[in-house]
Ligand SMILES: Nc1ncnc2c1ncn2[C@@H]1O[C@H](COP(=O)(O)OP(=O)(O)O)[C@@H](O)[C@H]1O
């Protein structure tokens with residue numbers, strides 16, 4: 001038996017800056033604190049960018065002086081101006097490099113801050129929220145929306161800088177020659193108008209392209225995930241058709257986009273040349289008339305191209321702004337969702353862990369999809385029950401009677417609408433969620449395993465557990481034998497692209513994981529449904545051997561499992577209608593026998609499977 005030292009867990013500092021909580025503010029105001037958390041790097045970057053852009057404006061001015069002083073007048077050596085041009089050009093390159101680096105760094109920092117904030121909030125949101133939303137939507141929010149906000153935050157300062165550059169250049173030009181400046185800027189409204197028009201035509205198309213890309217991705221995803229279903233119904237042809245249809249739609253949208261670009265781009269690219277042409281014709285005439293110098297003409301042709309940059313990108317900038325705004329709204333929608341279940345400010349850890357459970361007049365209904373406040377018909381109505389420390393109780397009821405709901409309420413995944421749930425005499429709403437969930441360990445019938453090794457999956461309950469503790473938990477859950485048979489034993493990686501376990505094996509890993517946490521109350525909600533009857537008996541015996549220190553709540557359909565309990569409670573119409581040993585209830589409670597008969601009806605497949613498992617050995 002090997003023992004590994006507990007691995008140190010690296011702690012990351014929480015993200016700086018919160019999104020402003022006031023929902024009435026505009027989206028930029030709400031995001032401001034996230035950006036301001038990095039104000040020093042951000043401002044430093046902006047200053048560097050300002051210098052870089054002013055140097056850019058200085059270059060044509062030096063060129064002008066060089067031509068006029070050194071070439072035309074011959075009053076200064078040409079080498080001086082060449083050196084100045086090289087020096088300023090180099091300085092500009094260095095400043096640009098540094099500010100771009102700083103800008104992207106800050107942008108990705110903000111991106112990571114937002115991502116962590118969002119995820120942190122998602123971990124706090126109640127199951128009410130997860131009942132309502134689709135996981136795909138949450139993932140897309142975390143990815144594309146944060147990216148579009150981040151892109152805008154990077155692009156906005158760059159845009160600001162090109163505007164500064166524009167103003168500096170125009171001011172400089174006006175001081176030299178007003179009419180020539182007016183001629184140079186004359187085509188700019190045309191450039192702007194074209195940019196806006198292109199955006200107006202392209203923007204709706206880009207949404208269509210995105211939507212169709214998502215359609216294609218969804219179909220491909222389903223074709224791969226559902227490959228077994230598709231093959232078993234020989235539906236490959238149908239699926240290929242579906243994909244071809246979606247791909248045709250995507251092709252149309254892409255072709256339209258290219259068409260538009262092909263039409264506008266030559267015009268947009270050649271408009272600067274029109275500006276240069278105008279400056280050359282009018283400026284050339286001015287030079288001949290000796291109203292401006294040759295250097296001025298050179299400088300102006302250089303400025304004409306520079307001037308168009310902000311006008312060309314402004315349309316794009318507005319589009320990014322719109323998109324970032326929509327994305328920010330979707331991010332806020334998640335961040336503004338209040339967690340319904342949270343620690344009270346004065347919540348204290350649960351002081352004891354004896355494992356006494358009491359439901360006192362509990363009424364509960366799930367919130368319906370449409371409104372978080374609307375309550376569906378109550379699932380539990382004035383339910384009262386009491387379970388003593390160390391007792392093993394089976395809860396029996398028809399499918400949909402609310403058995404799993406009892407388990408969820410006990411771990412406070414939802415709050416009751418009426419009455420109270422107490423653990424060791426403490427209302428679950430008065431103690432910290434952390435301590436409550438350390439006391440209540442529940443296993444469901446569809447356990448989720450992470451794509452890590454079996455040892456790590458079991459140790460998920462307690463990352464500091466050493467190998468011998470992990471193996472002991474696995475042994476109690478009767479998982480040790482099949483793990484030993486795997487080629488890589490406890491180091492076998494499961495889940496996606498890993499080793500595939502059978503349903504019963506997964507359930508045993510999940511039981512081991514919960515046992516490792518040593519909760520005072522163990523809730524097995526159909527947790528052994530895919531496990532061989534004999535193995536299940538061994539699990540229950542192993543649980544009993546652990547000094548009977550667990551209070552165990554078993555929700556099961558099998559008579560064999562139910563019979564193992566000290567006491568059986570019958571759940572009907574949202575209430576515990578009878579409580580006693582299996583034998584007592586069989587004799588005294590006609591409804592009990594009726595429900596059991598129903599269960600056998602509902603779970604005939606299950607019973608057949610039990611038999612098959614008994615004969616065939618391996619559980620599936
Ligand atoms: N997250 C949920 N949102 C809305 N209704 C739910 C949710 N979970 C369960 N229900 C409903 O509550 C009832 C009880 O469910 P559950 O406790 O899972 O039953 P059981 O475990 O006894 O089969 C069922 O009618 C079910 O449809």
Ligand SMILES: [Mg+2]
Pocket residue numbers: 403404405525526
């Ligand atoms: Mg259930």
